[in-house]
Amino acid sequence: MANTKVTLCGIELDNPIIPASGTFGFGYEFAELYDINILGSLSFKGTTLNPRFGNPTPRIAECPSGMLNAVGLQNPGVDRVKSEELPKLRRVFHKPIMANVSGFSREEYVETVRRLDDEADIGWFEINISCPNVHGGGMSFGTSPESAEEITRAVREVTKKPIIIKLSPNVTDIAAIAKACEAGGADGVSLINTLMGMRIDLRRRAPIIKNKTGGYSGPAILPVAVRMVYQVYEAVKIPIVGMGGVATAEDVIELMLAGATAVEVGAENLVNPFACRDIIAQLPEVMAKYRINSLAEITGGAH
Amino acid sequence: MKDVRLKLISNRKIAENTYESRLVGDLSDITAAGQFVNIKLDGFYLRRPISVCDVVGDELTIIYKAVGRGTEMMARAEVGTEWLTLTGLGNGYDLSKSGERPLLIGGGAGVPPMYLLAKKLVALGKTPTVILGFNTKAEVFYKEEFEALGVKVIITTADGSEGICGFVTDAMDGVDYSYFYTCGPEPMLKAVYNKSTTSGSFSFEERMGCGFGACMGCSCETKYGNKRICRDGPVLVKEEIIW
Incomplete structure (x- = not known):
């Protein structure tokens, strides 16, 4: 019998599959399609202190084996997430939840985490540091080790729950940033966020996306994710949540061999709403094919 | 919403750059005029959202303009081709x-x-x-x-x-x-x-990621709050629209 259980920062998951933030809403709409309790966990829609409409449309552009998005962190704000979204999620999901938090200043991260911290079923915080720092000239917090460590330390002070820092791939040395997060007290890192890209409409001779640039996701970016997870695994001791272009159980195993303890599935949920269910169903057969008895044992197996 | 295989039974040009495709399959989730379907084509990552023109029993009619490589591929598709299709999307007309x-x-x-x-x-x-x-x-x-x-x-x-x-x-x-x-x-x-x-x-029409409300790619602001064109729309009432 294939054992799909893994342990992420001290919390056991039935399997390593976690829908990635921004591709699964707050879960309850997917619960109309299948029982989402089969998931390892889920990372909910990136939440900020205040409500955000996000960027103007168009926000989406298709690419070879993937897509660009520039949604711009549309969300109802932390207070409505607590009062409206989490109660709806709780009715259909009964496992520890990964709370994805974004911010545009250190203070915003801290206050958002502080307000969510009393929700008992939040198992982990996933801190998205790919947003621009409004007090730092618009540079993303995730692009320098110093600011990544600063955010990690600040959030560390307001929660005892595990903190997983979600890293941007749009950097020269992702391992250095992961080490900075570890030094700042992170319990884990997740990677990769989307790769910045652009597409141009030939008829209009202008970028398709109103925001001009968007984040590239989808199967095209899997090799970048595998490479970065591999590099980060060699640089840090804390667990890694791998993601980027995962569409099959084989992709899950590949990221785990590179160094991931758990794996998030993103864009694939948007083209196949049953993607996570299908991947979980495939796991035992694919594990058997590669003679894997326990998924927990293969993390970092390619090193 | 259901993800079903629809089989192409006829494909014809009905006007300049405009094509009518008739497909058969399980259409039980299409409940209202004004809804749309989202079609997966080989070689394309995102699906193509196309409005429902007619439904008779298990037969669906769609009409679309061939404006890009995806819709051009649909226009050239041969009878018997099967498309994995999300059906019953959007609110439709009241x-x-x-x-x-x-x-x-x-x-x-x-x-x-x-x-x-x-x-x-x-x-x-x-x-x-x-x-x-x-x-x-x-x-x-x-x-x-x-x-x-x-x-x-x-x-x-x-x-x-x-x-x-x-x-x-x-x-x-x-x-x-x-x-x-x-x-x-x-x-x-x-x-x-x-x-x-x-x-x-x-x-309303908007570039969509998923077509079923997950990605927030097609959001718009209305007097009744933020709405997703694909799930809370595509039909909005006059009183709520902000231009």
Whole structure:
């Protein structure tokens, strides 16, 4: 019998599959399609202190084996997430939840985490540091080790729950940033966020996306994710949540061999709403094919 | 929403750059006119959202313009091709608002959803008037099909090559209507909004990621809060629209 259980920062998951933030809403709409309790966990829609409409449309552009998005962190704000979204999620999901938090200043991260911290079923915080720092000239917090460590330390002070820092791939040395997060007290890192890209409409001779640039996701970016997870695994001791272009159980195993303890599935949920269910169903057969008895044992197996 | 395999049973060009495809399969989740389906094509990552033109039993009719590589591939597809299709997407038009004399206004690629809507309204004993707007005569389609439903059809073309010369709004003056339903390019929708004298329903188009509400790619602001065109729309009512 294939054992799909893994342990992420001290919390056991039935399997390593976690829908990635921004591709699964707050879960309850997917619960109309299948029982989402089969998931390892889920990372909910990136939440900020205040409500955000996000960027103007168009926000989406298709690419070879993937897509660009520039949604711009549309969300109802932390207070409505607590009062409206989490109660709806709780009715259909009964496992520890990964709370994805974004911010545009250190203070915003801290206050958002502080307000969510009393929700008992939040198992982990996933801190998205790919947003621009409004007090730092618009540079993303995730692009320098110093600011990544600063955010990690600040959030560390307001929660005892595990903190997983979600890293941007749009950097020269992702391992250095992961080490900075570890030094700042992170319990884990997740990677990769989307790769910045652009597409141009030939008829209009202008970028398709109103925001001009968007984040590239989808199967095209899997090799970048595998490479970065591999590099980060060699640089840090804390667990890694791998993601980027995962569409099959084989992709899950590949990221785990590179160094991931758990794996998030993103864009694939948007083209196949049953993607996570299908991947979980495939796991035992694919594990058997590669003679894997326990998924927990293969993390970092390619090193 | 269901993800089903639909098999192509006919594919034909019905006007300039405009194609009609008929597909068979499980259509049980399509419940309203104005809904859409989202079609997965080999070699393309995202699906193609296409409005429902007609449903008879297990047979679906869609009409679309071949504007990019995806829709061009659909237009060339051979009978027997199967497309994995998400069905029953979007809210669709609310028939209960129509009153006795609804006005249906379709422009270009916004014409197809008006067909199933007209058919449903006729079945309810209403007497719809249909205004169909096109750029030019070569792009006109489905005039006879609408007339066969027993509804009054008014054609407008921007260049005057068929019907009334001008836009759909130029044809609205002479019509006595209780409510209106419209679908078409956004400038047309806005012109209809400004010209109309009753309440009405508008079907919007936007670039989508998923088509079922997960990605927030097609959000818009309304007087009733943020809405996703794909899931909370594509039909919005006049009172909530912010241009």
